[in-house]
Amino acid sequence: MELRINQKTYEVEADADTPLLWVIRDDLGLTGTKYGCGLAQCGACSVLVDGSVVRACVTPVAGVVGREVTTIEAIEADSVGKRVVAAWVEHQVAQCGYCQSGQVMAATALLKHTPNPSDAQIDAAMVNLCRCGTYNAIHAAVHDLAAQQEGA
Amino acid sequence: MTHSRFARTAGWLALPCLVAAGLLAWYVTRDPASPFEAEQAARFDPALVSRGEYVARLSDCVACHSLPGGKPFAGGLEMATPLGAIHATNVTPDRDTGIGHYSLADFDRAVRHGVAPGGRRLYPAMPYPSYAKLSDDDVRALYAFFMKGVQPAQQANLASDIPWPLNMRWPIALWNGLFAANTPYAAKPDQDAQWNRGAYIVQGPGHCGSCHTPRGLAFNEKALDESGKPFLAGALLDGWYAPSLRADHNTGLGRWSEAEIVQFLKTGRNRHAVVYGSMTEAFNNSTQFMSDDDLAAIGRYLKSLPGDPQRDGTPWQYQAESVAAKLDNPGAHTYVTRCASCHGLDGKGQAEWMPPLAGATSALAKESASAINITLNGSQRIVAAGLPDAYRMPAFREQLSDREIAEVLSFVRGAWGNHGGAVGAQAVGTLRGHTDPASSSPIVLHMR
Numbered sequence: 001m002e003l004r005i006n007q008k009t010y011e012v013e014a015d016a017d018t019p020l021l022w023v024i025r026d027d028l029g030l031t032g033t034k035y036g037c038g039l040a041q042c043g044a045c046s047v048l049v050d051g052s053v054v055r056a057c058v059t060p061v062a063g064v065v066g067r068e069v070t071t072i073e074a075i076e077a078d079s080v081g082k083r084v085v086a087a088w089v090e091h092q093v094a095q096c097g098y099c100q101s102g103q104v105m106a107a108t109a110l111l112k113h114t115p116n117p118s119d120a121q122i123d124a125a126m127v128n129l130c131r132c133g134t135y136n137a138i139h140a141a142v143h144d145l146a147a148q149q150e151g152a
Numbered sequence: 153m154t155h156s157r158f159a160r161t162a163g164w165l166a167l168p169c170l171v172a173a174g175l176l177a178w179y180v181t182r183d184p185a186s187p188f189e190a191e192q193a194a195r196f197d198p199a200l201v202s203r204g205e206y207v208a209r210l211s212d213c214v215a216c217h218s219l220p221g222g223k224p225f226a227g228g229l230e231m232a233t234p235l236g237a238i239h240a241t242n243v244t245p246d247r248d249t250g251i252g253h254y255s256l257a258d259f260d261r262a263v264r265h266g267v268a269p270g271g272r273r274l275y276p277a278m279p280y281p282s283y284a285k286l287s288d289d290d291v292r293a294l295y296a297f298f299m300k301g302v303q304p305a306q307q308a309n310l311a312s313d314i315p316w317p318l319n320m321r322w323p324i325a326l327w328n329g330l331f332a333a334n335t336p337y338a339a340k341p342d343q344d345a346q347w348n349r350g351a352y353i354v355q356g357p358g359h360c361g362s363c364h365t366p367r368g369l370a371f372n373e374k375a376l377d378e379s380g381k382p383f384l385a386g387a388l389l390d391g392w393y394a395p396s397l398r399a400d401h402n403t404g405l406g407r408w409s410e411a412e413i414v415q416f417l418k419t420g421r422n423r424h425a426v427v428y429g430s431m432t433e434a435f436n437n438s439t440q441f442m443s444d445d446d447l448a449a450i451g452r453y454l455k456s457l458p459g460d461p462q463r464d465g466t467p468w469q470y471q472a473e474s475v476a477a478k479l480d481n482p483g484a485h486t487y488v489t490r491c492a493s494c495h496g497l498d499g500k501g502q503a504e505w506m507p508p509l510a511g512a513t514s515a516l517a518k519e520s521a522s523a524i525n526i527t528l529n530g531s532q533r534i535v536a537a538g539l540p541d542a543y544r545m546p547a548f549r550e551q552l553s554d555r556e557i558a559e560v561l562s563f564v565r566g567a568w569g570n571h572g573g574a575v576g577a578q579a580v581g582t583l584r585g586h587t588d589p590a591s592s593s594p595i596v597l598h599m600r
Contacts, residue, residue, distance in 0.1 A: 017505055017542050039546040040493040055493040058543055060505045124479050127489040 001065050005030070006074035016062035020054075021045045023061050024071060032072040032101050036129070043128025046102035046109075047071050053109035072101035081108045083145060091141040095132035102128050107142050117146050180325035181271035184334070186257040187288055196300040204297025207290045210357035210446070211283065212438035216240040223305035225298070226250075231277050234371075236313035238275055246304035259295045264336075266328060273324035275312075276332070281376065285337040285356035331372035350453025351378070353446055354397075358438075360384060363394040363430060378457055385463070386517065391587055392429040393519040400459035401467040402516040410451035417447050419504075420534045420541070426507040428531040428545065429522060436535050468511050471569035472498070483563030486556055490548070491564070499568040505543055510568035520575045523561050524583045527552070549588075554580040 003010045005028065012027050024030045024047070033056060036044030040058040047056045048070040075081035084107045094100045103126070110117055110125040117125065122142045130138070208214070217240050219228045227242040245252040251259065254269065261267045266280035274280065286294070312319060328334075337356050339348040354360045355377050365373040366387040375383035386396035386403055396404030405413060408424055415422045417439035420432075427435040439447070461467075475497050478484035488497070491509075495501050499510035509515055514523040530547035533540050548557065554577040561580075565572035 019542055039544070041490075041546060041551075058494050058506065060502060060542070063502050063505075121479075124485060124488070 001062065003061070003064065003069065004067065005069040006071060007068075007077070012061070014061050017060045019057050020047070020059040020061045020064055020069070021056035024056060024069075030071050030073050034098055034101060036099065036102075041129070042099070043102045043106060044099050046105040046128065048105055048109055051109065051112050053106050070105075072104060075104060075108060078108065080111050083148070084108050084111065084141075087141040087145050091137050091144070093134055093137040093141055095130075095134050099128055099130045099132075100134075103130065103134075103138055107138070107145070110142070111145055115146075117142070119143065122146065177322075179329075180273070180322035182325075183271055184261055184265040184267055186260040188255075188257040188260050188292070191256055196296045200293050200296040201301045202297075204293035204295065205301050206441075206443075207286075207294045207357060208297055209438055209441040210353060211286075211294070211359070212434060213243070214437050215433055216277075217243050223303070223307065225302050226305040226307040227309060228307070230310075233275070233277065233314070235318045236315065238277060238312040238314065239310040240277075241309045242305065242307050243298060244302050244305040244307075245299050246306050249306050249308050250304060251298065252304060254295075256292065256295050259298070260291050263291060263294065265334065266324070266332065273321040273328070275321075275324065276327070276371075279359040279362045281328075281332040281373065282356055282359035282361060284333040284335070285352065287336050287352070287356075290357065327370060327372070331370065333376050346449045346452050347456060349446065350449035350451070353442075353450055354384075354453055358450070360397060363387065363389050363392075364397050381460065384454075384457060385460070386519075388519050388521055390430065391521055391525050391583055393514070393517050393522040394430070395513040395517065395522075396459070396464070397454050398457040398459050399455065400464040401461075402464050403513050404459055404464065405454055406459050406464075407511070408455075410448065410455050413451035413454060414444070414447040415504075417442065417450065418444070420536050421504045421507070423504050424508070425512065426504070426531075427534060428526055432532045432534055440536055465516075466571065468516055468571070469569050470510055473567045475567070478563075481559075481563060482556070483559035483561075484567075486552070486560040487563050487567075490552070491560065494543070499564075499570075509564050510570065512570075515565045515570040515572045517572055520561065520565070520572065520579060521583065523565065523572070524557065524575060524580050525587060527557050527561060528580070528584055529587055549584065554578075554584060 001012060001014065003012055003023070005024070010028060012023055014023050014027065021033060021035060024033050025035070033047055034044040035057065036042035038057050040055045043055060045056040046053050049064055050067050070078065076085055081104070084104050088094065088100070088104060106126055106128050110122070114121055122139060126138055126142060214225065216229045216231070217225045217227050222228055223244070225243045227240045229240040230237050231240065242250040244250040247253050254262070258269045262274065264280060264284045264286055266274040266276060266278060268274060337352045340351070361373050361376060361384055364384045364387060365375060366382050366385060368374050374380060377383060384397040387394050398404045399406045401407060412422045412424065416425065416427070417435070420427045420435045420440065475484055475488055475492070479488065494506040495509045499508060501508035514526070526545055528547065528549045531545040533544065552560070557580045558575045558577040562574040564570065565575065
């Protein structure tokens with residue numbers, strides 16, 4: 001089947017029900033997206049599909065054919081994603097870093113749909129787990145971004 | 153004078169009582185007739201054994217008579233009854249602890265009439281009220297399989313926990329007289345061969361009614377075939393709601409085509425639902441091994457059973473819902489964070505891999521047990537064609553409180569046109585206790 005990932009077209013051979021995460025990591029070697037729980041509970045595997053965040057470990061690959069997938073590798077090609085990564089650096093959010101590609105995807109999706117989210121909206125959207133406990137830094141970074149205007 | 157007249161009267165009365173008691177004793181311990189009495193069962197040709205293996209698949213014998221990790225058909229599964237636990241028995245051809253010494257007639261009496269050698273009555277946890285409808289040919293094949301196709305295993309049966317006098321078996325004979333079928337399935341001449349084959353599998357070996365037909369006060373299935381309206385009309389059992397298999401729009405198969413029924417039983421999933429709860433085992437062990445012709449016959453038969461709009465309620469229609477606008481509702485918030493990745497913000501799931509919750513029977517039936525149970529305990533591994541599935545419902549037992557589960561299920565059962573009704577935290581708490589493997593009163597199994 002043909003997949004569009006990070007503005008490139010890939011021809012992959014996979015069963016229809018293979019999780020998108022396996023195709024991204026094992027077949028295409030894009031290992032920035034992480035495997036956490038495999039049950040859609042933690043968010044480490046978050047990627048964007050047509051600009052919305054999905055958990056790649058529970059997304060059958062057949063369901064994203066004909067749609068645009070974005071992974072952490074290409075997030076800075078996106079103007080919102082680029083600002084998110086800059087804020088992450090500014091706030092030195094990452095500690096061990098394992099969950100952070102998923103956190104960046106979640107923040108990017110939130111800001112794409114809701115450019116100026118309230119604190120409550122940030123809390124409602126940023127639900128990926130982080131075992132280092134970087135939640136306060138994540139909240140602060142997204143809070144800063146929420147106050148900015150695009151291109152500022 | 154009075155005294156002797158009393159004695160005489162008592163004497164005259166005692167006589168019929170004794171006769172009645174004698175007749176009763178004969179009735180409850182008698183060996184039912186078997187057409188195989190005079191049959192020598194010496195010829196086990198391989199075709200008959202493999203035919204018997206298929207009948208064992210149709211009948212899902214392995215579900216109770218095998219334990220995970222145990223020897224096939226050596227028994228041991230614990231089943232809770234209101235009176236105490238009983239255990240499925242060793243049905244391997246071992247001569248000491250299994251059924252190696254059974255003649256074909258003995259085997260027939262056990263399978264179709266629930267009577268072990270010596271006249272001892274089996275508990276109807278063994279679904280002989282359904283197996284009674286097996287054809288003579290299928291019983292003969294099944295016997296050949298159990299004698300020649302199964303490895304003998306020496307494993308003693310476990311005694312039941314039911315105390316005296318409740319453990320006396322003879323009253324079951326009276327129960328059988330009232331509630332169990334005692335003749336093989338007879339084809340209906342006004343229906344074609346496919347319909348009759350479907351009826352035979354559903355009512356007989358498939359014993360679908362054991363879970364899907366509601367039970368009466370004596371724990372009897374309220375109907376054993378399509379002549380009764382309660383037949384396969386949906387039932388609450390073992391902490392799950394087994395949905396209606398009739399043409400009910402909301403809680404049954406009204407929205408399914410025959411081809412979708414076949415797909416569900418063959419692959420474990422279709423665009424409406426994915427197997428879960430006790431049906432996972434029925435799928436893993438039985439339905440996926442059925443031939444395409446047999447599955448088509450089942451679909452044909454089930455689709456011939458009319459629904460009951462009065463019981464089923466207002467027909468469900470999808471209604472779009474903006475979950476994002478409802479984030480101040482705690483149930484909607486939990487849905488977005490915990491459920492929407494798989495089941496979708498629109499409640500439609502993902503193709504046939506992740507089931508929709510919009511229009512799901514668990515969100516439309518007034519019985520909320522299945523919705524609560526699957527949320528607390530997750531789903532079991534579905535193994536289709538030897539491969540475990542990629543996706544599973546996780547257990548939220550440790551992550552969500554009774555209140556949070558009640559809130560999210562109340563949201564799901566009221567969103568997208570669903571109208572199953574709210575769920576209370578107390579109902580979640582009760583089922584949490586009953587399905588806790590560490591609790592003192594777990595639901596093990598009543599029937600399968």
